[in-house]
Amino acid sequence: MTAIKIDKVWKEYGDTIVLENVSLDLPDHEFLVIIGPSGVGKTTLLRLLLSQETPTRGEILIDGKPIASEPTADRGVVFQRYSVFPHKTVLGNVMLGPQWAQAPLLGRFFGKKHRELKERAMALLQRVGLGAAADKYPQQLSGGMQQRLAIAQALIMKPKVLLLDEPFGALDPGTRKAMHVLVRELWEEHAMTIVMVTHDLAEAFALGTRVIAVDRPRRDPQAPERYGATITSNFEAKCRVVRESERFEAARAKARQDHGQSGASPPSAAMIHPFPLKAGAA
Amino acid sequence: MRRIINYPPARGQKLILGLLPFLAILLIYLMASEARLAINPGDKLIPSFSSFTAAMERLMAQPDRSSGQYLFWFDTYLSLWRLCVGLGISALLGCVFGILIGFIPHLRAMFEPVLAALSLVPPLAVLPILFIIFGLGEVSKIVLIVFGIAPFLIRDVVLRVESLPREQIIKAQTLGGSTWQMMTHVVLPQVMPNLINSVRLSLGATWLFVIAAEAITAEGGLGYRIFLVRRYLAMDVILPYVAWITLLAFLMDYGLRRLNTFAFPWAALKES
Ligand SMILES: Nc1ncnc2c1ncn2[C@@H]1O[C@H](COP(=O)(O)OP(=O)(O)OP(=O)(O)O)[C@@H](O)[C@H]1O
Ligand SMILES: [Mg+2]
Numbered sequence: 001m002t003a004i005k006i007d008k009v010w011k012e013y014g015d016t017i018v019l020e021n022v023s024l025d026l027p028d029h030e031f032l033v034i035i036g037p038s039g040v041g042k043t044t045l046l047r048l049l050l051s052q053e054t055p056t057r058g059e060i061l062i063d064g065k066p067i068a069s070e071p072t073a074d075r076g077v078v079f080q081r082y083s084v085f086p087h088k089t090v091l092g093n094v095m096l097g098p099q100w101a102q103a104p105l106l107g108r109f110f111g112k113k114h115r116e117l118k119e120r121a122m123a124l125l126q127r128v129g130l131g132a133a134a135d136k137y138p139q140q141l142s143g144g145m146q147q148r149l150a151i152a153q154a155l156i157m158k159p160k161v162l163l164l165d166e167p168f169g170a171l172d173p174g175t176r177k178a179m180h181v182l183v184r185e186l187w188e189e190h191a192m193t194i195v196m197v198t199h200d201l202a203e204a205f206a207l208g209t210r211v212i213a214v215d216r217p218r219r220d221p222q223a224p225e226r227y228g229a230t231i232t233s234n235f236e237a238k239c240r241v242v243r244e245s246e247r248f249e250a251a252r253a254k255a256r257q258d259h260g261q262s263g264a265s266p267p268s269a270a271m272i273h274p275f276p277l278k279a280g281a282a
Numbered sequence: 283m284r285r286i287i288n289y290p291p292a293r294g295q296k297l298i299l300g301l302l303p304f305l306a307i308l309l310i311y312l313m314a315s316e317a318r319l320a321i322n323p324g325d326k327l328i329p330s331f332s333s334f335t336a337a338m339e340r341l342m343a344q345p346d347r348s349s350g351q352y353l354f355w356f357d358t359y360l361s362l363w364r365l366c367v368g369l370g371i372s373a374l375l376g377c378v379f380g381i382l383i384g385f386i387p388h389l390r391a392m393f394e395p396v397l398a399a400l401s402l403v404p405p406l407a408v409l410p411i412l413f414i415i416f417g418l419g420e421v422s423k424i425v426l427i428v429f430g431i432a433p434f435l436i437r438d439v440v441l442r443v444e445s446l447p448r449e450q451i452i453k454a455q456t457l458g459g460s461t462w463q464m465m466t467h468v469v470l471p472q473v474m475p476n477l478i479n480s481v482r483l484s485l486g487a488t489w490l491f492v493i494a495a496e497a498i499t500a501e502g503g504l505g506y507r508i509f510l511v512r513r514y515l516a517m518d519v520i521l522p523y524v525a526w527i528t529l530l531a532f533l534m535d536y537g538l539r540r541l542n543t544f545a546f547p548w549a550a551l552k553e554s
Contacts, residue, residue, distance in 0.1 A: 052452055073458035082447035085454075087471045087548050096467070097457035107463045139551040150453075157457060 001028050002063060002160040002193045004049070009058035010228065011044055018044050020228030022058075024212065031187055032195045033208030033237075036215050040229045042197045045214065046165050049195060050077055062160065073101065076154030077163045080170065083150035084138045090149055091134040094121040097157045121156060128152045128182060144168075144175040148182065155190060162187075164196040168203070180206055188247075209238045329518040337518040353507065357523075361504040362530070364420065364492050368427025372488075373481050375432045380439020380477075381469050386461070394440070397433055405430035406494055413499070423495040430491050431484050438480045442473050475542050475549035482538045485531050493527075 004026040011019040018041040026032055034042050047053040048060060051071050060067050062074070077083070084093050098117055100107050109117055125131050128148040130141075138146055147167050154162060164183075168176045184207060187194050198204055204211045212234045218227045291299060315328040341354040349356075383389045383397070409426055416422035446469065454464045493505030500506040504527055511519045543550055 050452065050456070071452055071455035073456060075456055077453060077456050079449040079453070082449040083453050085450065085468060085472075086551075087546070096459075100460070100463050100467075101458045104460065104463070107459075107467050137548045137551055139548065153453075154456065159456070 003027055004161065004193060004195075005061040005064075006048075007058050007061065009048065009055045009060060011041070011048060011053065012056045012228075016225040017228035019048075019214075020230050022214075022230050024231060024234070026193065026195075026210070027240075028193065029191050030193055031184075031207055031209045032193070033204040033211045034195065034197045035199070035201060035204050035211060035213050036229070038199075040214050040216065042214055043165055046163050046195065046197055049161070050075055050163055073097065073157050074160045075163060076157055076159035076161070078147065078150040078154060078165070078167045080166045084146055084153060086138050089135055089137055090125065090130055090141070091118070091121055093138065093149055093153050094125060094156055097153065101157075121152075124152045124156055127186075142175075144171050144179060147171070147179065151183070151186070155186065158190070159192060161193045161195065164194065166197055166199065169199065176203070183207065205237050209236070209240075209243065211235045211237050326515045326517055329521075333518040334522050337516070338522050341519065351502070353502070357502050357504045357507050358526070358530075360500070360502045360506075361492055361496065361527075364423050364427070364495075364503070365488055368424045368491070369431065369481060369484070369488050371424065372428050372431040372435055372484075373477060375428065376435025376439050376480070377470070377473070377477055380436045381443060381465055381473060383436065384440035384443025385465055385469055390440070397437055397440075401433035401437055403429075405491065409495065409498070418499045423492070423500075426495050427488055427491045431488055434484060435477065435480055439473055439477055442476045443469055446472060471546075475546040478538050478542050482535050485535055489527060489531055 004024070006022055006024040006026075009019060009022045010017070022045065034045060036042050044053065048055055049067070051067055051069055054069065067075075071077075085096070088096065095109075095117055096107075098120075099109050102113075103109060108114075122131065122134065125134055128151060130145060130148055130152065133141060133145060138149065141149065150167075151162075168179050171179065180203065183194070196207065212231050214229050215232045216227055216229045217232055220226045311328070312331075315330050318325045318328050319330060338354065342352060345351060346353050346356075379393075383393045405426055408429065409422075412422040412425050412429070416425055450468065451464065454468050459468070492503070493508070496503040496505035497509040504523055508520050508523050
């Protein structure tokens with residue numbers, strides 16, 4: 001359960017008002033996408049959620065409690081660039097977080113614990129399609145692979161919230177599509193909340209369950225810093241009922257399949273035929 | 283006919299071209315030496331190669347009459363010891379204080395100005411003070427090197443720590459890293475290749491301090507010997523010693539470079 005509440009948040013840098021009066025209620029397991037013109041304060045909003053910056057006014061609550069005043073392990077992040085450590089191998093990058101959590105002094109596991117963590121990390125790397133690249137350094141990977149690594153590195157900490165700032169901005173359309181599928185699946189598997197910033201409207205509606213647009217409602221041509229940006233529209237892209245029923249259908253289909261397989265038929269038949277009942281009859 | 287910038291030398295050509303200036307210097311030296319010796323066989327300024335080998339044979343293979351040491355090796359040992367201890371302490375200080383000061387904002391606010399001031403004090407100007415405080419022994423020589431090199435290395439590491447992408451540090455915190463863990467696992471490894479390169483760059487300055495300190499007072503050392511035999515115009519000792527110092531510096535530079543590529547393979551990837 002992770003509910004995020006942004007309560008009348010303002011962010012000012014000196015005289016410049018970047019965000020004004022931003023309020024948002026985000027229930028559990030949502031995929032929030034933030035869109036808006038360049039320089040309007042999307043990254044700033046994400047930084048606030050990450051505690052990289054603190055709001056000038058208002059507050060942000062996770063599960064009813066104010067967020068920590070510094071970045072913590074319950075909120076994972078993937079930036080557009082520089083999200084992975086260039087001096088660690090792919091596997092080393094993924095294994096970092098858990099070792100830090102449990103070995104305060106050395107930050108390193110040995111023996112059995114190390115082997116177990118390595119297995120877990122390798123499974124996660126396989127999941128994001130980096131199993132073969134485990135021993136490479138990040139600079140030896142393509143942009144899409146680096147972003148997948150950054151996601152895996154964040155996911156191994158099992159964060160409540162995953163924050164993504166234009167994570168696929170530098171990728172080609174094909175790779176981007178593949179990343180969409182991956183992120184969507186990971187979001188389902190890990191049942192977490194994702195907040196993503198993007199410039200791509202199609203991406204926003206393909207992925208998000210909720211899409212918000214951030215913009216300046218008022219504008220003073222002489223002094224653009226006078227007014228800040230706020231949420232100008234809040235759109236439920238995929239409502240909860242539909243999502244739940246989709247998940248319910250998927251679960252039911254899976255149950256039926258499992259039931260069909262438990263009969264005398266070989267498993268391969270069940271895999272070939274889309275309808276397990278038929279396969280069982282064959 | 284292409285532009286001249288578009289003619290890269292082939293591999294073999296590169297080697298030959300690189301060796302040419304050395305051969306030219308050698309040739310000019312030999313010719314000058316021969317010409318002078320032809321006029322005056324007792325000339326000491328540009329000695330022939332045979333007098334080099336004779337002088338070196340004396341210093342390398344025959345024990346000194348008063349001290350019983352093989353002087354060449356004794357000098358080399360003393361100078362290298364001073365150089366390595368001084369540079370090692372400086373690098374250690376640079377690493378520890380550079381990371382602390384660069385990473386912890388309060389320490390940075392406190393120490394950055396004083397470091398900037400310290401690194402501008404000319405070390406040789408305070409050498410007399412060091413001799414007064416620490417005596418004429420080894421301590422004052424080591425302190426001179428540390429005083430001359432450490433502030434530069436610390437500032438260099440501080441700058442490097444500051445130039446680490448902010449995103450990386452934020453990411454490390456979202457992975458639950460403590461300040462200590464981030465210093466040891468994120469900052470330190472990424473600072474090391476740069477620190478080693480800075481040590482390479484300060485080899486020249488370190489030799490300068492070693493030789494300057496030895497010139498004033500020492501029981502031995504490469505710089506001490508050079509300044510000692512200067513009184514007898516013993517170019518047959520001075521020139522080989524200079525060449526030997528240059529070779530030692532070159533080997534250390536090369537060794538550190540190899541250490542870098544060996545210990546931090548990822549750093550080379552970044553550059554390409
Ligand atoms: N540390 C800061 N000090 C002063 N102004 C800042 C600071 N950080 C951001 N701003 C200002 O806040 C505004 C919003 O910046 P932000 O990076 O959030 O925009 P963005 O919506 O993410 O833009 P883009 O889509 O280009 O990434 C900008 O006008 C920027 O100048
Ligand atoms: Mg941005």
